Amino acid sequence: MPRRPRIAEISELVTHINSQLDAFRVNYDQLSLRQRVERLVVLRHGSDDLGVSVLHDSIECQKSAKARIEAYLISNVGKKVHGDELAVVSGISEYGRRIRELRVEHGYAIYTGASSDNDVGIDLATDEYMLTKIAADVEAPRRWHIANRIRKIPGGARNRLLLYFKENVLRIVTTEELRYVAKSNEFPRRIRELRTEEGYPIATHYTGRPDLRPGEYVLLDSERIAEPHDRKITVEVQQEVYQRDKNTCRKCQWKPENWISSDPRILELHHFVEHAKGGKNISDNLLVLCSRCHDDIHAGRIDLSNV
Numbered sequence: 001m002p003r004r005p006r007i008a009e010i011s012e013l014v015t016h017i018n019s020q021l022d023a024f025r026v027n028y029d030q031l032s033l034r035q036r037v038e039r040l041v042v043l044r045h046g047s048d049d050l051g052v053s054v055l056h057d058s059i060e061c062q063k064s065a066k067a068r069i070e071a072y073l074i075s076n077v078g079k080k081v082h083g084d085e086l087a088v089v090s091g092i093s094e095y096g097r098r099i100r101e102l103r104v105e106h107g108y109a110i111y112t113g114a115s116s117d118n119d120v121g122i123d124l125a126t127d128e129y130m131l132t133k134i135a136a137d138v139e140a141p142r143r144w145h146i147a148n149r150i151r152k153i154p155g156g157a158r159n160r161l162l163l164y165f166k167e168n169v170l171r172i173v174t175t176e177e178l179r180y181v182a183k184s185n186e187f188p189r190r191i192r193e194l195r196t197e198e199g200y201p202i203a204t205h206y207t208g209r210p211d212l213r214p215g216e217y218v219l220l221d222s223e224r225i226a227e228p229h230d231r232k233i234t235v236e237v238q239q240e241v242y243q244r245d246k247n248t249c250r251k252c253q254w255k256p257e258n259w260i261s262s263d264p265r266i267l268e269l270h271h272f273v274e275h276a277k278g279g280k281n282i283s284d285n286l287l288v289l290c291s292r293c294h295d296d297i298h299a300g301r302i303d304l305s306n307v
């Protein structure tokens with residue numbers, strides 16, 4: 001194989017690539033297939049080195065491929081980045097492995113197309129990547145450790161997802177972790193089933209927890225299971241009602257920001273006209289209440305005046 005040159009200066013690199021390219025064009029007809037490919041390999045290495053140098057010039061000098069990927073994702077936080085860009089800045093084709101390390105060992109919230117999940121606002125094509133926040137999550141390595149253990153439990157994906165949520169009650173978990181635990185790209189559907197068929201209060205940015213980012217879920221309470229008729233409210237209607245009521249209890253104005261461990265509440269949806277009396281699962285018939293007010297209303301201790 002042609003030896004790989006290591007030239008750091010941009011102008012030197014460009015000159016080197018230009019001369020290689022010229023030689024390729026001039027000699028093309030005389031070259032065997034093998035020779036043509038070898039020249040292209042040299043060109044490719046030159047362009048890899050150029051990518052590394054470009055990053056050295058624009059971001060602080062980063063020595064390892066992983067550090068360069070990290071710096072590049074941070075400089076593009078919240079934006080889609082194509083895998084080809086990561087290949088350029090890292091100078092390696094094995095960047096996927098570095099992404100996993102950044103996620104699992106360093107705690108970065110990096111999403112990929114393989115985990116597209118519209119329920120939480122992650123919509124990436126295959127080989128697209130997105131870092132959703134600059135700060136690494138110090139709890140992530142611990143959660144990945146748990147995820148690794150639960151992943152090995154036999155049985156269905158839905159059961160493993162529930163076990164994972166239950167080990168992280170009130171803690172943010174990410175779609176990447178959930179996909180890993182589920183061992184299936186169908187995990188968003190399984191999470192919807194946990195909500196709709198089993199009634200678990202699993203919140204996202206759109207459903208009661210606007211502080212959450214794309215790609216994040218929280219199980220709010222492992223004991224409190226929604227009534228069967230409440231589980232039929234579509235995600236779209238839930239989003240609409242939570243947004244309209246500004247993620248606040250209409251009775252007492254409690255919001256998730258007010259959460260304290262001595263008074264743990266969650267936001268829930270309540271029907272004006274209850275389901276048994278023909279009330280529909282439409283936004284006009286629903287309102288947001290905190291779980292304490294919700295209990296008081298159903299127990300008849302308070303009513304819906306002044307909401």
Ligand SMILES: [Zn+2]
Nearest residue numbers: 249252290293
């Ligand atoms: Zn309330």
Ligand SMILES: [Zn+2]
Nearest residue numbers: 269270271294
């Ligand atoms: Zn209710």
